[in-house]
């Protein structure tokens with residue numbers, strides 16, 4: 001496979017020969033907005049191989065380039081240099097195999113019912129209207145919105161809208177769900193419930209989730225892999241693996257966050273991010 005720049009390191013610290021192809025691969029990527037002296041270097045020297053089936057969270061200070069990275073994978077813009085590939089093929093634009101869920105679910109159509117918003121994704125995949133309507137019910141059940149089929153969007157709470165946005169993203173049968181601070185505007189109690197929903201959907205659908213979050217607790221709880229980024233220009237300063245989500249799936253969710261191991265993991269990630277914002281970067285795993 002053609003590569004430019006250094007070989008990406010996988011979040012599990014491995015890289016190179018013999019391993020399965022990553023789902024997404026960013027190689028020596030930079031993102032620069034504008035040109036000349038006023039231009040902004042948002043992302044720099046960013047190389048990452050995202051394995052199939054992982055739940056990757058990206059965390060870092062505001063303005064460090066997290067959304068820029070996610071938008072590269074979405075195909076909303078191209079890197080200024082370097083390459084972004086999915087299954088070895090360069091990403092050149094948006095596609096149904098990569099769905100984005102934003103914080104405020106702005107892509108939902110407010111004059112359509114919950115079911116019609118989901119059915120749209122299914123008719124776009126070629127399903128006849130009646131089947132799409134039935135299929136929409138399935139996805140609404142998956143996200144805990146059974147019985148809300150006919151509710152218009154404007155009657156749904158913020159948390160319900162995020163559930164609906166997830167249902168619609170899943171209905172596309174995307175290979176990767178890109179989540180840009182999906183729970184950023186949700187109150188703390190709802191947020192914990194929705195974190196459990198995210199883990200369950202990730203597990204049930206065998207999909208890859210790539211999520212931006214500002215919450216250390218959230219990153220540690222839901223993810224298999226966490227990337228910490230430096231302040232702008234955003235670079236990867238640390239990659240870590242976690243498996244608290246497995247314990248949560250096994251039904252130990254009320255104990256996971258209370259465990260000393262969880263507190264330790266949170267503390268460590270905080271320290272990494274604090275060191276990054278004060279200019280001292282923590283070493284990458286494997287260094």
Ligand code: ADP
Nearest residue numbers: 033040042061062063064065066067068069232
């Ligand atoms: P994050 O999601 O981590 O908050 P972003 O990726 O949105 O960061 O932005 C990274 C940097 O790039 C910020 O300084 C932001 O102001 C700048 N930026 C983002 N999008 C644009 C754009 N379209 N034009 C100019 N600058 C931009």
Ligand code: MG
Nearest residue numbers: 066067068180
């Ligand atoms: Mg952002």
